[in-house]
Amino acid sequence: MExxxxxxxxxxxxxxxxxxxxxxxxxxILDLVKSYSQEEYPQVIAREQDWAVMYHLSHERENILSxxxxxPGAKVLEVGSGCGAVTGAVCAAAESVTCIDLSKKRSxxxxxxxxDSGNITIRLGNFQxxxxxxxxxxxxxxxxxVFEYGKGYIGGEKPYHGFLTTIMKHIRPxxxxxxxxxxxFGLKYWAGCREDHVGTYFEGIEGYQNTAGVRTFxxxxxxxxxxxxxxxxxxxxxxxxxxxxPVAIYSDEYLPKAGELNRNICNFDRSRLVLMDEAKVYDxxxxxxxxxxxANSFFVEITKPQEADGAEDTDKCxxxxxxxxxxxxxxxxxRSKEFSIQTRIVRGSDGKNILYKKAEYQEGQxxxxxxxxxxxxxxxxxxxxxxxxxxxCHMRKGRIEFEYLKGTTVEEELxxxxxxxxxKEAADMLVRTLTRIRESAQSERFQMxxxxxxxxxxxxxxxxxxxxxxxxxxxxxxxxxxxxDGSWHVLDYEWTFFFPVPVDFLLFRALHYxxxxxxxxxxxxxxxDFYGQSGITPGQQDIYLEMxxxxxxxxxxxxxxxxxxxxxxxxxxxPLGELLAQADCRRVQVYLNRGRGFSEEDSxxxxxxxxxxLQYTITIPADVVExxxxxxxxxxxxxxxxxxxxxGDGQKEPVSYRTNGYKTGKYAYLFDNSDPKIIIKEMPQxxxxxxxxxxxNILEEETAAFLCGRTGTKGRLKRAVRKLIKG
Numbered sequence: 001m002e003x004x005x006x007x008x009x010x011x012x013x014x015x016x017x018x019x020x021x022x023x024x025x026x027x028x029i030l031d032l033v034k035s036y037s038q039e040e041y042p043q044v045i046a047r048e049q050d051w052a053v054m055y056h057l058s059h060e061r062e063n064i065l066s067x068x069x070x071x072p073g074a075k076v077l078e079v080g081s082g083c084g085a086v087t088g089a090v091c092a093a094a095e096s097v098t099c100i101d102l103s104k105k106r107s108x109x110x111x112x113x114x115x116d117s118g119n120i121t122i123r124l125g126n127f128q129x130x131x132x133x134x135x136x137x138x139x140x141x142x143x144x145x146v147f148e149y150g151k152g153y154i155g156g157e158k159p160y161h162g163f164l165t166t167i168m169k170h171i172r173p174x175x176x177x178x179x180x181x182x183x184x185f186g187l188k189y190w191a192g193c194r195e196d197h198v199g200t201y202f203e204g205i206e207g208y209q210n211t212a213g214v215r216t217f218x219x220x221x222x223x224x225x226x227x228x229x230x231x232x233x234x235x236x237x238x239x240x241x242x243x244x245x246p247v248a249i250y251s252d253e254y255l256p257k258a259g260e261l262n263r264n265i266c267n268f269d270r271s272r273l274v275l276m277d278e279a280k281v282y283d284x285x286x287x288x289x290x291x292x293x294x295a296n297s298f299f300v301e302i303t304k305p306q307e308a309d310g311a312e313d314t315d316k317c318x319x320x321x322x323x324x325x326x327x328x329x330x331x332x333x334x335r336s337k338e339f340s341i342q343t344r345i346v347r348g349s350d351g352k353n354i355l356y357k358k359a360e361y362q363e364g365q366x367x368x369x370x371x372x373x374x375x376x377x378x379x380x381x382x383x384x385x386x387x388x389x390x391x392x393c394h395m396r397k398g399r400i401e402f403e404y405l406k407g408t409t410v411e412e413e414l415x416x417x418x419x420x421x422x423x424k425e426a427a428d429m430l431v432r433t434l435t436r437i438r439e440s441a442q443s444e445r446f447q448m449x450x451x452x453x454x455x456x457x458x459x460x461x462x463x464x465x466x467x468x469x470x471x472x473x474x475x476x477x478x479x480x481x482x483x484x485d486g487s488w489h490v491l492d493y494e495w496t497f498f499f500p501v502p503v504d505f506l507l508f509r510a511l512h513y514x515x516x517x518x519x520x521x522x523x524x525x526x527x528x529d530f531y532g533q534s535g536i537t538p539g540q541q542d543i544y545l546e547m548x549x550x551x552x553x554x555x556x557x558x559x560x561x562x563x564x565x566x567x568x569x570x571x572x573x574x575p576l577g578e579l580l581a582q583a584d585c586r587r588v589q590v591y592l593n594r595g596r597g598f599s600e601e602d603s604x605x606x607x608x609x610x611x612x613x614l615q616y617t618i619t620i621p622a623d624v625v626e627x628x629x630x631x632x633x634x635x636x637x638x639x640x641x642x643x644x645x646x647x648g649d650g651q652k653e654p655v656s657y658r659t660n661g662y663k664t665g666k667y668a669y670l671f672d673n674s675d676p677k678i679i680i681k682e683m684p685q686x687x688x689x690x691x692x693x694x695x696x697n698i699l700e701e702e703t704a705a706f707l708c709g710r711t712g713t714k715g716r717l718k719r720a721v722r723k724l725i726k727g
Contacts, residue, residue: 005115009107013125013133018103025052026105029083032057033112038088042560049569051268055244056082056109060333060562062089063246064144064180064239064299066360067329067342070094074139077170079127080146084110090142091117098123098138100130127153137172144180145243148197148216160215164229168304177302180243184216186296187281188241188264192273192574199270219292226302233303236292241266243297245562247333254328254345255291258283259415259518268562271572279518324348334564336557337363341494345404357494358399367494368400374496377470387440388480389489405491407483411514414477418520427528430514434507434534436488437475443503444469451499457550459543461502471501473551476513507534508544587633590618593626613695617646620688627690629678634698636676639668641694643680647687655690656682667694 002009032053036044041057048054055061065086070076070093081087081099083106091097091114099122101107107122114120123130150163167177182196184204189195195203197214204216217225219236226234239246240256241263250256264278285294328345335341340360348354359365372395379390393402410433417426443466448458474495481489511534515525531541556564588606591598608614620627631638643655657680661669680690 004108004111006118006120007111007115008121009104009111010121010123011104011125013123013129014104015102015125018105020103021105022052025050026083026103026109029053029056030105030109030112033109038113043558046560046565049565051569054268054562054565054569056085057113058085058245058562060245060247060331061085063249063331063333064243065089065142065178066092067249067326067344068093068178069324069326071139075135075137077134077138077141079141079143079167080149081110081122082106084113086142086144087114087120088117091120094140095119097121098134100125100127102126131166131170134170136170138170139172139175140178141167141171141175142178143167144178147179147181148214151215152213160217160225161229164225164231164302168229168231168302171304173304173306175304177300177304179300179302180239180297181222181300182216182242182297183218183295184221185218185294186242187278187285187294188296190275190294191264191278191281192275193267194270194272196269201273219298222298222300226300231302231304233305235301237299237301238292238295239297239299241296243299246297247331247563249299249326249329250291250295251327252292253347256282256286257412258286259411261286262517263563265570265573266563266566267571267573268566268569269571271574274573274575276576324354327353332360334559334561335555336559337361338557339367339555340364340559341367353404354401355404356396356399356401365398368398369395371400371494371496374470374472374493374498377498378472378490378493378496381441381468381470384442385440387436387488389487390493391481391489391491402491405481405483405489407481407489409478409491410480410482411477413482414514415520418524423524423527426524427530430530431533433477433480434510434530437506437510438503441468441470443467444500446502447500449499451497452501455497455551455554456501456547459547459550461543465502465504467500467502468506469500470496470498471506472496473501473506473509475506476510478513502544504534504536504540505544505547508536508541509548511536512545512548588614588616589630589633591628591630592621592624593628594621594623595625598626598628612697613693615691615693618690618692620683620690622688624688625683626679626681629680629692631676631678631694631696632671632698634674635672636699637664637668637670637697638676639665639695639697641667641669641678642692643678644691645684645687646689646691652691653684655680670699 002011029052032044032048038059041059045054045057062085066089074094076090076094076097078087078090078097078099081101082103084099087097087099087110097120099107099110099120101110101122102125104124107124111120111122147160147163151159153159154162154166156162164177171177182204189202189205192201194201197216198211200210203209203211208215223234226232236252238250238255240248240250240261245266247263248256248260259279261282262279264282265274282291282294285291324346326344326346330343332339332341332343337360341357341364342360343357344355346354346356357368357371359368372393375390375393382388382390391402391405393400395401410429414426414430417423417429446461446463446465446467448461472490472493472495474492475490479490479492481491483489508531511530515521515530531538536544588608589603590606591603594602606616606618608616618627618629638661643657644652645655646652657678659669659671659679660675660677661671664670
């Protein structure tokens, strides 16, 4: 038995050594959690630039559970707790937490980071050994990224059935198992992500033909396992982009809307392919009603049936059950604590939906109160002209609740017009919307205030600039809802400021966040000068863009989200076009002239792999009088090109050849088209084995043609090529 702070480590069933480990990085993570507080983890992650550190210490890992409405006083079992990535969310909501993990090192990390919590016990050892001594009255058990390893925990002919049944033994009647797992058919795997557990392409969707010990499941497969084990009361949720770093939690009662699923390139652990535009494919999946089959991850709530003679327990459970359940949660990732909130849609006991925002931290309560005050001031500001209605709100239990309105947002209406090819109608509607924003309230002259500088910086704005005295800067098209009665409602006015802000800045943000967010919208913007029509000059655009950058810094504070680190930590995402270019690079085509000229029929390919430095040997039949080697099917640059005839005694003889490329140096050639050739006419009489070696760089044809056509002299061409190689 060991104690770290207030956390107890029970080692009764510990085998004496860690049977799995990520190696030295775990020692490093343990040193980090000993040296830094949880508040400092974002800065530690940003400094370390290491995937393992981010994966184990990022606060966003808790998002998979921090939304869940645990009943008060809950007793929770966390199986496979590891380094405690989600333990904090559990212990914050529960009265007691029992963790199980096989690794002592990881459990020490967990205990160290939560040492001030007085409700955690960590039991070390194999699950099969530990579970025999566990209580059977837990209100909840959690399997977050654990169920897929059921075969390793349990074994047997049906290990996942056995694992589920064993876990449920320790949950009281009416209690719940909370399970998070990747979807075997998640769209990201079709789109070019490697399977999360084994790191190979398409391994899951091909049925794990080369893998033992781990399995993920489709939605129908999970349902089959649950129902065969006798559990028919379950509810699916869909974390996006996945359960590891979710920014939103959807459900069957509240599925994503078209255009929402646009944060798909987020591979930190390993490189991936990009075989499609996932955002566009998701829109098609949503339109077809197939999202539950192709969501990247599942979060499943499984309720244990009540016992037949458990009337007393039934009453107890019904009293403890929350009077509302969550349909949707969205996290405000990447904000400082004072602005970090969750937006939720819940269904009340009367069957009606409730929309509310709540602070993630105590520091955010002032921001929640600010939103309520903003609603009151905006209602007064907009009342005279009637261009907008405020989505009414009220404070309740420390959260701010809004009307749950139904209608169509301006963004949805514009997108529908563009999808129908009605660009003129879309342009007219967009301009009318901007006019409505401009005319929504009486403006006044701009005045630089200390509050403005704190949020937007010292912007070069003329005092004559029309400004709103109370400014909702988030009047973007997705926040403007048109209801059936023709009213325009502002759904979200979180970012309202009680000091003068230029009206044109509000218009700029509405345009920027609509026109710059998708290829279709960008093409639409090219046809119409919406900024110019709104009177926003290029110079003002620069000023407002810098204001927006300062605003985002103000909101983020010292926080560091995974999304903000992708540009420095993310692994390569290789687009299909680049993949095809590499495929062209790895194939050499050899043409044989047997006295009738070259032809496709008398040619063959050599697969060379993806290395740039290549070497291969060609054996030439006796009746061939000439050969042509195509080193790639693309424009390319060959360096250190060497061709030698190999004699039987091991000696080499030089080869006489010509090319259709431009010579850029000794043994170096630049080919400016997709048909590069090395042609050999003089053949030896005896030994006909040809050794070829070179280093190859694939080029865009336009780049190669530019170099060959615009550089003039050979000297300039050589200098340009050297610069290209260095760049």
